[in-house]
Amino acid sequence: MAERRPGARNIRLRADSIDGAVRITLPPRGGLAEAATLLDRHRDWLARQVAGWPLPLPFVPGAVIPFDGATLVLDWAAGHPRLPQRCGDALRLGGPVDAVPARVLRWLKSAALADMEPATRQLAACVDRNVDQVRVGDTRSRWGSCAGSAAGAGRIAYSWRLILAPAPVRRNVVAHEVAHLVHANHGPGFHALLAELDANGAASKRWLRTHGAALHWVGRAA
Ligand SMILES: [Zn+2]
Structure with a gap:
């Protein structure tokens, strides 16, 4: 290119x-x-x-995908209920096979939001801030973003791909964005608050540096 x-x-x-x-x-x-x-x-x-690039990991029946620090096998059968259902380390789903990628993606996005939205609101309450909106998207360059904190209530967005990572990694990104509700920059005050909200952030940052790129290959056909 x-x-x-x-x-x-x-x-x-x-x-x-x-x-x-x-x-x-x-x-x-x-x-x-x-x-x-x-x-x-x-x-x-x-x-x-x-x-050294990761291999694409398409959402196809039988694929084993990373999820929450472990793995999930995509257990598709035409006769299974259409709505994906997590059963231990399997994600069961039915319906037309060509709808599998879109359905798995939707399920992962809602799982990401179900995990990170309450965590964000909870942590924001600890620093006396309100959060107007928490949403998930598919950003390339950042795992999270925070806007509008100056008005007293922020809008926070995360990459849905964080649900593929171990929980402490998500907690660190949540703490980072919540700390931005108080400090709009990356100054000493921000870092002091972040260390308070997540004392073990260094390991999570290392994890994302090492494995972050591979998360972007999950769900890709090629
Ligand atoms: Zn930041």
Whole structure:
């Protein structure tokens, strides 16, 4: 994938482990020959990056997906009830097989919200703040975001993919966003409050750095 950026001065080569793309950024004009040289020179490096990318994990019958620090097997059979039902380490669901990916995704999103919304409201109450809205989306670059805290009540959004991670990882992201209800920046006050709300945050941050990219490959067909 090559793209020209109006502000780019140098040619940049990037291997993106989140969406599995190799990107070359070029200045508005020219640079193609240099880009080819750059690609050639970094061929081994690129091959190593691509080999290290996680494998796509589509939501198909029999797939074993990460969930809440453990795994769930997608147990589909036409005769099972359509609505996904968690039974131990299986997620049972029925209905047309081509509806499986969308139905599993919907179930994971609602599980993410059912977990993180009460946790967020509970923790926000501890710091005397209100939360107007908690929702889940599918952000690429951030696990959570907090807006509107200056008005006294914030809107917090999370990546639904956090439900795939162990619970302490979610607690850390929740604590991070709730701390933003009090401090809009990442200053010392913010970090002091975050440490109070989640004393073991370092391990969770490490986990996301190591495994975060792989979560973006869950539910992907290719
Ligand atoms: Zn932040």
